[in-house]
Amino acid sequence: MTAEYNKHVRLFGTDTGELGQIISTDPQYYFPDVLDIGGNPADNSFSVAQLAIDENNTTGTYDMNVYIDSATHKTVTFPNVNLSNYSSDVNFNGTWEYSMSLRNDEPYLHQAYTDWGSKVVLADGVVTATMPQNRRYIDLIVGGSATTTTPTGGDDLTGLTLNTTQTTPSGTKVTVTNVTGTCAAGGACTPASYEKVVPLQGNLVFTDVTRPAGKVIIVGGYLVNSLARNLTLADNTTLQDALTKSGDMKAEKLPNGDMIVAGYTADDTGRAAQDLINTLDALVQ
Numbered sequence: 582m583t584a585e586y587n588k589h590v591r592l593f594g595t596d597t598g599e600l601g602q603i604i605s606t607d608p609q610y611y612f613p614d615v616l617d618i619g620g621n622p623a624d625n626s627f628s629v630a631q632l633a634i635d636e637n638n639t640t641g642t643y644d645m646n647v648y649i650d651s652a653t654h655k656t657v658t659f660p661n662v663n664l665s666n667y668s669s670d671v672n673f674n675g676t677w678e679y680s681m682s683l684r685n686d687e688p689y690l691h692q693a694y695t696d697w698g699s700k701v702v703l704a705d706g707v708v709t710a711t712m713p714q715n716r717r718y719i720d721l722i723v724g725g726s727a728t729t730t731t732p733t734g735g736d737d738l739t740g741l742t743l744n745t746t747q748t749t750p751s752g753t754k755v756t757v758t759n760v761t762g763t764c765a766a767g768g769a770c771t772p773a774s775y776e777k778v779v780p781l782q783g784n785l786v787f788t789d790v791t792r793p794a795g796k797v798i799i800v801g802g803y804l805v806n807s808l809a810r811n812l813t814l815a816d817n818t819t820l821q822d823a824l825t826k827s828g829d830m831k832a833e834k835l836p837n838g839d840m841i842v843a844g845y846t847a848d849d850t851g852r853a854a855q856d857l858i859n860t861l862d863a864l865v866q
Contacts, residue, residue, distance in 0.1 A: 588712055589635035591643065595651055596629045601666030603631055614652035622652035625663040636699045636712045645673045645701065647708050655706025659686045670703055683708075694804055719847070721786055721800050721854070726862050798857075801850055802843040809843055824849075832856045 594603040595612035603609070614620035614628040628651040633643035648667055650657045656670035669682030673695055683690055683703045692702040699712040736749035746756040787793055789807045803809040803820055812820045815833055820843060823831050830844035830853035842857050844850035 587638045589643070591633045591635075593631045593633060596631060599627055599629070599664060599666055612651055613654070614650075620652070627657070627664050628652065629657060629664075629667060634710055636695065636697050636710070637716070642674060644695065644697070644699075645671060645710070647671050653706065656685065656703065656708060658706075659684050659689075671701060671708055673701075696804075696807065698804060717805055718788070719801050719805060719850070723785055723798070724858060729864070796838045796840075798840045798842060800842045800854065802845065806843075809841065812841060814841070830856075832860075 592611055594607050594609040596603055597607055597612065598604070611630050612618075612620075612628055614622050616622070620628065630649040630651050632647045632649065634645045634647065636644045648657050648670055649655065657664065657667055659668075659670070661667075669684050669689070671683040673682070683693060683701060685691070685703060685706070691704065692700065694700055697712070698717055699710055702709045702711075736751050736753070738747055738749050738755055741747055741755065741757045743757050743760060746754055748754050787797075792808060797808075799806060799808045799812075801809060802824055803812075809820055813836060814820065814823060814831065815836060820831065820841065823829060824843065824845045827845050828849060830849040832840075832842045832853040834840050840857070842850065842853045844853050
């Protein structure tokens with residue numbers, strides 16, 4: 582069955598042998614476990630209908646499976662000592678944002694998001710899947726300002742004059758092309774440092790699929806950016822721990838040197854990005 586926006590739902594059949602899969606001898610349709618057609622809903626045997634849902638507009642691989650007890654016409658009830666080959670009411674072939682299947686009992690989740698952005702809710706034996714028409718991405722523009730450079734360490738090199746080149750003991754060639762300050766005989770110079778605005782070279786914005794080498798600024802939460810999943814923050818918590826409700830946001834340096842800019846909602850991510858921009862601007866005031 583094709584649903585709105587080319588989403589698909591398929592009934593594979595009814596597992597009457599409790600094998601955990603549909604085989605050729607099983608009904609290839611929904612087979613109610615009722616007395617009128619030879620079933621017995623009161624015994625300890627189960628007939629489990631298996632449905633599959635496609636969320637990303639391709640039926641080559643269905644993304645999630647739903648298991649229905651055909652005696653109650655609702656999802657299987659757990660815990661269940663009489664049903665050994667099923668362990669969940671809903672499982673996903675891709676990635677849950679929390680890596681668990683959905684079950685009606687504790688401590689299992691009763692709702693979760695997929696990495697496509699679909700929300701799946703299990704309540705009172707009914708599964709509700711809310712799927713976006715297309716996967717959501719963000720466009721990010723990073724603005725910069727002047728930078729301040731203060732050299733430290735390095736080799737001493739004396740005797741340089743304007744428009745001449747000399748080589749340091751470590752092999753670095755230095756050419757003086759312009760002198761904008763003055764230095765006293767004792768070595769103190771005015772100004773001691775200066776600011777210079779330099780152009781940023783090349784493309785600065787990448788998707789989570791085309792991440793460049795080196796340190797990066799990760800923008801967006803774990804629901805929209807795969808680089809934001811399973812991150813360890815500076816306080817040893819995860820991003821999932823930090824972003825639990827509207828208004829939560831993070832803009833900080835991670836232990837590995839990357840930076841994270843993310844919020845619980847898109848507006849929260851925007852506020853986190855503005856905090857980072859304000860911090861960078863303050864460095865060059």
